[in-house]
Amino acid sequence: MIVVDTNIISYFYLYSEYSQLAEQTLKKNPIWSAPLLWRSEFRNVLTFYVRKKIITLAEAIEVFECAEELLKENEYEVNSMQVLSLSHSSGCSAYDCEFVNLAKDLGAFLVTQDKKILQNFPQTALSMSQFLRS
Numbered sequence: 001m002i003v004v005d006t007n008i009i010s011y012f013y014l015y016s017e018y019s020q021l022a023e024q025t026l027k028k029n030p031i032w033s034a035p036l037l038w039r040s041e042f043r044n045v046l047t048f049y050v051r052k053k054i055i056t057l058a059e060a061i062e063v064f065e066c067a068e069e070l071l072k073e074n075e076y077e078v079n080s081m082q083v084l085s086l087s088h089s090s091g092c093s094a095y096d097c098e099f100v101n102l103a104k105d106l107g108a109f110l111v112t113q114d115k116k117i118l119q120n121f122p123q124t125a126l127s128m129s130q131f132l133r134s
Contacts, residue, residue: 006041021128033074090120
């Protein structure tokens with residue numbers, strides 16, 4: 001099991017320069033986890049893609065349903081006090097620290113491309129390339 005942030009989920013379902021790495025990440029570890037926050041963040045990403053006419057609303061709904069299936073039974077609530085503490089000590093957003101907190105709670109790695117998270121939480125966070133080499 002690994003924790004993935006919303007960007008990794010987006011790279012897997014929406015074409016980008018990181019899509020191939022996201023596919024390889026899923027092949028290496030197909031059990032992806034995330035805090036419940038991922039749903040709101042991913043809906044926001046999909047809404048942006050629909051507004052920019054990159055995908056249709058029907059495609060966005062289908063992609064979201066696929067992502068829900070992938071993360072089914074691996075979505076978690078996080079401890080607000082721990083998230084706030086992590087955010088305060090690192091300078092990272094509370095949103096980002098939800099993913100960090102979950103990884104710490106589960107004893108798993110957080111796979112992310114976020115440079116600030118990677119810099120502030122080197123014991124917990126790995127880039128996709130680092131994860132694939134590990």
